[in-house]
Amino acid sequence: xxxxxxxxxxxxxxxEKTSDAAFAALxxxxxxxxxxxxxxxxxxxxxxxxxxxxxxxxxxxLGLEREAVVGRMRFTDLLTMGGKLxxxxxxxxxxxxxxxxxxxxxxxxxxxxVRMPVLVSSVVKHGATGExxxxxxxxxxxxxxxxxxxxxxxxRKAAEEAHRQAEADRARLQDALAVLQSSLLPDILPRIPGxxxxxxxxxxxxxxxxxxxxxxxxxxxTRFAFFLGDVCGKGPQAAAVTSLTRYTLRAAAxxxxxxxxxxxxxxRAVHERYSGGDPRYCTAIFGTLEPDPGTxxxxxxxxxxxxxxxxxxxxxxxxxxxxxxxxxxxxxxxNAPFAPATTTLGPGDTLLLYTDGLTEARTGEGRSALYGDxxxxxxxxxxxxxxxxxxxEALTGLLDGFGDGLDDDTAxxxxxVPAARxxxxxxx
Amino acid sequence: MSPLNxxxxxxxxxxxxxxxxxxxxxxxxxxxxxxxxLPLKPGQRLVLDLARMEFCDSSGxxxxxxxxxxxxxxxxxxxxxxxxxxxxxxxxxxxxxQIFPLHPDAESATGT
Numbered sequence: 001x002x003x004x005x006x007x008x009x010x011x012x013x014x015x016e017k018t019s020d021a022a023f024a025a026l027x028x029x030x031x032x033x034x035x036x037x038x039x040x041x042x043x044x045x046x047x048x049x050x051x052x053x054x055x056x057x058x059x060x061x062l063g064l065e066r067e068a069v070v071g072r073m074r075f076t077d078l079l080t081m082g083g084k085l086x087x088x089x090x091x092x093x094x095x096x097x098x099x100x101x102x103x104x105x106x107x108x109x110x111x112x113x114v115r116m117p118v119l120v121s122s123v124v125k126h127g128a129t130g131e132x133x134x135x136x137x138x139x140x141x142x143x144x145x146x147x148x149x150x151x152x153x154x155x156r157k158a159a160e161e162a163h164r165q166a167e168a169d170r171a172r173l174q175d176a177l178a179v180l181q182s183s184l185l186p187d188i189l190p191r192i193p194g195x196x197x198x199x200x201x202x203x204x205x206x207x208x209x210x211x212x213x214x215x216x217x218x219x220x221x222t223r224f225a226f227f228l229g230d231v232c233g234k235g236p237q238a239a240a241v242t243s244l245t246r247y248t249l250r251a252a253a254x255x256x257x258x259x260x261x262x263x264x265x266x267x268r269a270v271h272e273r274y275s276g277g278d279p280r281y282c283t284a285i286f287g288t289l290e291p292d293p294g295t296x297x298x299x300x301x302x303x304x305x306x307x308x309x310x311x312x313x314x315x316x317x318x319x320x321x322x323x324x325x326x327x328x329x330x331x332x333x334x335n336a337p338f339a340p341a342t343t344t345l346g347p348g349d350t351l352l353l354y355t356d357g358l359t360e361a362r363t364g365e366g367r368s369a370l371y372g373d374x375x376x377x378x379x380x381x382x383x384x385x386x387x388x389x390x391x392x393e394a395l396t397g398l399l400d401g402f403g404d405g406l407d408d409d410t411a412x413x414x415x416x417v418p419a420a421r422x423x424x425x426x427x428x
Numbered sequence: 429m430s431p432l433n434x435x436x437x438x439x440x441x442x443x444x445x446x447x448x449x450x451x452x453x454x455x456x457x458x459x460x461x462x463x464x465x466l467p468l469k470p471g472q473r474l475v476l477d478l479a480r481m482e483f484c485d486s487s488g489x490x491x492x493x494x495x496x497x498x499x500x501x502x503x504x505x506x507x508x509x510x511x512x513x514x515x516x517x518x519x520x521x522x523x524x525x526q527i528f529p530l531h532p533d534a535e536s537a538t539g540t
């Protein structure tokens with residue numbers, strides 16, 4: 001806007017006066033009005049707490065008449081019992097010490113007995129010589145804030161309850177998982193006359209439901225069966241196949257302990273159950289142990305379905321794979337070929353079964369290389385001639401050394417004939 | 429980590445699926461989905477060209493079996509071409525080298 005000539009000046013000046021007046025009216029230019037009807041409570045008290053001045057806002061909140069308050073009541077008379085105590089023990093001493101105090105949450109008691117949460121600030125007014133004259137106090141309505149805090153508190157309680165429930169659910173599921181997991185692996189291996197056994201299982205999945213499995217169990221008065229395998233996949237889906245596999249093999253072995261026959265039965269069961277668009281399968285070695293009490297030797301007959309070959313650690317310090325080429329993954333074809341093999345364990349010999357979690361552990365710089373079959377054979381050679389428990393301890397240490405390079409489940413089973421053992425075949 | 433890249437082309441013998449990158453737990457669902465939607469006629473041969481497959485875990489092996497099942501249910505045949513040495517070793521251990529016809533490259537698998 002630009003001004004056009006002098007004439008307009010007086011007119012403009014008059015206009016400004018008019019708008020100033022209107023503005024002042026809007027701005028409640030009366031300080032008295034501003035004091036009385038401010039959106040907060042004002043209170044002036046003598047140093048002993050006697051109320052000297054109070055605004056209308058606070059009187060309205062309290063539901064009291066000015067005459068009943070001024071000169072007749074003290075600040076603490078406005079407070080609840082708890083507020084009075086807090087005032088005596090904290091508020092008043094701090095105010096005396098500091099000369100001012102801000103944002104203290106208190107409750108005032110209205111004439112009808114209803115409590116009202118407020119935020120109180122006080123400042124001491126001093127005279128010319130520095131002596132305290134009176135206390136000025138403001139009250140802010142904290143009802144909304146209190147409601148908000150209560151809402152927060154309710155939400156926190158609800159969250160805590162939900163958390164507690166979740167923890168309880170988690171504990172219950174952990175218990176259920178532990179029971180299921182224990183149904184997939186033997187608690188302890190049975191004692192086999194003339195043999196020593198050791199097993200180790202390590203799962204990579206956080207819910208501890210693994211896809212590897214092993215078992216050792218008697219099939220008649222003289223013979224024992226064993227198996228160890230690996231279900232493709234992890235977690236509950238894999239565990240379901242593990243369960244099917246374990247109980248099918250146990251039942252099949254009682255019916256016909258021939259290794260190829262047992263794996264064929266398992267193959268039919270898995271294929272029948274899981275053929276289709278989401279095939280599930282496993283690899284396994286199943287075998288039988290026939291100790292000869294006369295010689296102390298144990299005849300091992302086994303068969304493999306797609307499983308890495310077992311290792312035989314000999315008393316003479318050598319270790320070699322027991323090849324089972326051509327055995328197919330279990331569960332992918334209705335009729336699958338399985339590869340049988342036989343060996344004899346003499347005193348000091350140990351048969352070692354493992355899953356590929358061991359041989360495919362990532363090692364070396366950047367965890368890029370795999371541990372591999374040859375490294376395992378070399379490791380086994382170093383421990384050949386030692387009892388199964390010692391071999392297992394060494395392998396457990398090896399697994400520990402892989403650290404986070406071990407990203408699959410690993411099952412290990414060692415079945416050995418003790419070295420310095422009399423030929424009776426009775427364990428001591 | 430290189431992701432899985434899949435490309436399909438038609439050969440006289442049937443579709444050729446080129447598998448590039450890593451076929452593992454995270455990516456094998458892509459190949460399964462592709463296979464499920466892949467039209468196959470009886471007598472055709474589904475060829476999986478693995479020349480540029482960099483990694484294959486047990487989920488990947490599973491998916492190869494899915495491919496075989498898919499081909500069989502369509503009355504078709506399946507073949508693997510240019511299987512990398514590390515995967516070939518696994519296939520031998522689990523006996524799948526007897527189940528899948530193996531070809532040195534896609535050309536010989538498609539007879540071109």
